[in-house]
Every structure is written in structure tokens, then in C-alpha cells.
Amino acid sequence: MTQTTEYTAVFTGTTRKRLDEILTRYPTKRAALLAALWMVQEAHGWISDAAMAETAEVLDLTPSYVKGVVTFYTMYHQHPVGETFVQVCTTTPCDLCGAEGVVQALLEHTGCGELGATSPDGKFTVIEVECLGACGFATPVMMNEDFIEDVTPDKVPDLVKKYS
Numbered sequence: 382m383t384q385t386t387e388y389t390a391v392f393t394g395t396t397r398k399r400l401d402e403i404l405t406r407y408p409t410k411r412a413a414l415l416a417a418l419w420m421v422q423e424a425h426g427w428i429s430d431a432a433m434a435e436t437a438e439v440l441d442l443t444p445s446y447v448k449g450v451v452t453f454y455t456m457y458h459q460h461p462v463g464e465t466f467v468q469v470c471t472t473t474p475c476d477l478c479g480a481e482g483v484v485q486a487l488l489e490h491t492g493c494g495e496l497g498a499t500s501p502d503g504k505f506t507v508i509e510v511e512c513l514g515a516c517g518f519a520t521p522v523m524m525n526e527d528f529i530e531d532v533t534p535d536k537v538p539d540l541v542k543k544y545s
């Protein structure tokens with residue numbers, strides 16, 4: 382889901398209740414920020430400046446503090462992304478094992494064309510990320526929350542088909 386001109390608040394009704402329940406498990410409101418941002422992303426598909434402001438308000442933080450956290454983690458989207466968000470490790474060990482070929486194959490077969498762009502059908506966005514913690518299984522790729530090891534360029538067409 383994307384946002385246009387009118388912002389739809391996230392933390393209302395059952396979502397607000399869910400947040401309140403989550404807040405009981407943390408020593409401070411600030412400590413629940415990552416969970417709250419995840420709820421925003423579930424609701425809108427990405428985290429806009431307006432959503433950061435709303436999150437800041439409900440957690441008694443400043444919007445700039447929230448933005449600092451959002452921009453630190455690649456798992457939070459600062460703009461609309463495709464239905465399947467694809468993260469490819471291109472850190473040196475994986476790069477030496479051919480990660481660049483995997484990236485190129487993904488860009489070609491998803492139709493994204495370039496890193497960070499969304500495919501014309503809205504199904505995919507591909508980005509490069511730092512070490513995914515599976516250096517012995519190059520090249521690891523995340524398709525949303527699914528972790529896939531040993532991806533090679535020749536495996537990419539089937540992988541893309543599976544998520545289309």
C-alpha cells in the first residue's frame with residue numbers, strides 16, 4: 382500500500398491496543414520504537430515522514446530521532462517498494478563468490494533494471510545489503526522474510542518465478 386496526499390494514522394483502534402500491549406513489555410516507550418516502526422511498515426508498506434511523526438508522537442520522541450533509526454536499518458523502507466523486497470549481500474566475501482552476477486540476474490529477471498527501483502508490475506524491488514551473516518553460503522538473498530542461501534545467477538529465474 383502506498384501513501385498519497387492524505388495520511389492515514391496507524392496507531393488507532395486495534396493497532397493502538399496492540400502497541401499499548403507491546404509497551405507493557407518494555408522499560409521505556411523509546412525501547413519499543415523498532416516494534417512500532419514495524420507496525421507502521423505492516424500497515425503502509427513503507428515509512429513516510431508523516432508516519433515517523435506519528436510514531437514519534439505516540440512514543441514521546443522527536444521525529445528526527447525516529448528518522449535516525451529508520452534511516453539506519455535497511456529493513457525499514459523510506460519509500461514504497463515492490464511486493465517482494467529483495468536484499469542481496471554484496472559484501473566482499475560474497476562479492477568474491479559472484480554476488481554481482483546474482484544482482485545483475487535479479488535486476489534483469491525482476492524487470493527492476495536498477496538497484497532500489499521497483500519493477501513496472503510493482504512486484505519487486507532489489508537492493509544490495511551488507512553481510513547477511515551467511516558468508517559460507519554465498520550468495521545469500523532475502524525475499525521479504527525468506528532467507529535463501531547459495532543463490533547463483535542460473536538459479537535466479539526460478540527464484541523470481543516462485544515469488545511472482
Ligand code: FES
Pocket residue numbers: 470471472473474475511512513514515516517519521
Ligand atoms: S559477506 Fe555475504 S553473508 Fe557475509
